[in-house]
Amino acid sequence: MNISAKIKNSRLAKNVSWIFFGNLAHAILAFLLNILVARILNLNDNGILTYAASWITFFASVGQLGFNGIISREFSKDEGRANDLLWSCVTGRLIFSVLAMIALQVIVRLSSPGEPILHIIVLCQSTTILFGSLDTFIYWYRYKNQANVTAVYRLVAFAISAAFRVFAIAVLRNLVLYVIGIVLETALFVAFLVYFYRKHYTKKVFVSKNTIFVMLKMSYPFIFSAVLATIYGQADKIMLKSMINNESVALYNASALIAGLVVIIPTTIIEGFRPDIMDAKISDENLYRRRMRQLYAIIFWSCIAYGIFITVFAKPIILILYGEKYLGAVSSLSLIVWYTSFSYFGAINNVYMVAEDVVKWVQVTTLSGALLNIILNLLFISVWGIVGAALASLLTQIFTNFVLMAVIPDLRKGFKIMIQGVALRGIK
Numbered sequence: 001m002n003i004s005a006k007i008k009n010s011r012l013a014k015n016v017s018w019i020f021f022g023n024l025a026h027a028i029l030a031f032l033l034n035i036l037v038a039r040i041l042n043l044n045d046n047g048i049l050t051y052a053a054s055w056i057t058f059f060a061s062v063g064q065l066g067f068n069g070i071i072s073r074e075f076s077k078d079e080g081r082a083n084d085l086l087w088s089c090v091t092g093r094l095i096f097s098v099l100a101m102i103a104l105q106v107i108v109r110l111s112s113p114g115e116p117i118l119h120i121i122v123l124c125q126s127t128t129i130l131f132g133s134l135d136t137f138i139y140w141y142r143y144k145n146q147a148n149v150t151a152v153y154r155l156v157a158f159a160i161s162a163a164f165r166v167f168a169i170a171v172l173r174n175l176v177l178y179v180i181g182i183v184l185e186t187a188l189f190v191a192f193l194v195y196f197y198r199k200h201y202t203k204k205v206f207v208s209k210n211t212i213f214v215m216l217k218m219s220y221p222f223i224f225s226a227v228l229a230t231i232y233g234q235a236d237k238i239m240l241k242s243m244i245n246n247e248s249v250a251l252y253n254a255s256a257l258i259a260g261l262v263v264i265i266p267t268t269i270i271e272g273f274r275p276d277i278m279d280a281k282i283s284d285e286n287l288y289r290r291r292m293r294q295l296y297a298i299i300f301w302s303c304i305a306y307g308i309f310i311t312v313f314a315k316p317i318i319l320i321l322y323g324e325k326y327l328g329a330v331s332s333l334s335l336i337v338w339y340t341s342f343s344y345f346g347a348i349n350n351v352y353m354v355a356e357d358v359v360k361w362v363q364v365t366t367l368s369g370a371l372l373n374i375i376l377n378l379l380f381i382s383v384w385g386i387v388g389a390a391l392a393s394l395l396t397q398i399f400t401n402f403v404l405m406a407v408i409p410d411l412r413k414g415f416k417i418m419i420q421g422v423a424l425r426g427i428k
Contacts, residue, residue, distance in 0.1 A: 022151025047246025066222025093133035134190035161185030296421025303341030369400035
């Protein structure tokens, strides 16, 4: 291995380490805060917060406009256009966020006319979509191997926000102020990101309508994908409220939070590998395939280990973390942990489709998954409740991320790479 390759690998390792550290610390602290809130609130109030968060998550995910899936690749093609790319993408997202805030109010007022507190909570929390438009800068720091910047600033913002939220919920018992604390975290974080960028790179704000349209043209499959992926990521909670009640949403969310504790590992690794995979695809095909196999291998086996652990110890974990009032979540946890784990393969598959320039299939796979998930939820929730919602999501993830990769001709090469990675072949 030559010197430049060694330097590049060391930078990748350092970047991944910082992403991992930042995400791990944030995930642990956020989880502990969620546990505290769940113990203080009754199931109904916690269900309201979860239901509102599901709608916000839906629009926030779509509001990324698919830019996060391609912007690292564009940096690799022409780093000199970074400022144009960043501010143009931010502008496009800001425009969407305003429309999203309006749409959210229409939705919750029509679907839940008798819950004014829900309307206020959604209005306040929807401003995170507005501020979150500026988190596009995260991908610039990761591309420049400066993930330490985002990790430190994110933790500082969370610490300030967490103190406010604990006071709001533990002392004042005010749900609206608690949600304002959530907004505070996003606002502080992006303020830090923009300040650092303007201080160390350039203060010039450059927005190009042409760049916005070009990026939208390239990312539209991912916009469509985000819509559909978020539908079957949040539809279960939204449908549980409509078909059962707020309490079922709270119980289901408790299971999902525990199952999602492992998110730090796959998300960090995927985001850390993304820039290197895109560069390797351009310069070294063998390295590119090896990186993809390595990514599949790490994600698969870490998720398998976690899934077994959670399945075996589901009940004591619920009791220790949430207490007896959440024992109703035990029945769904052992299923939710597996669908959560398999969902990360979708993120890797998307990286593969971008690198291979076959992003058209993102729409097909996610549309199929969204339709299947809604149908299965309608069938299963009425019969098995939160267990049915978990089973519907598990079957959806298996079908979307494995079956479709195997049967679609353009994706079979990626499926072969996936299987090789899972079997630990060709990863060295």
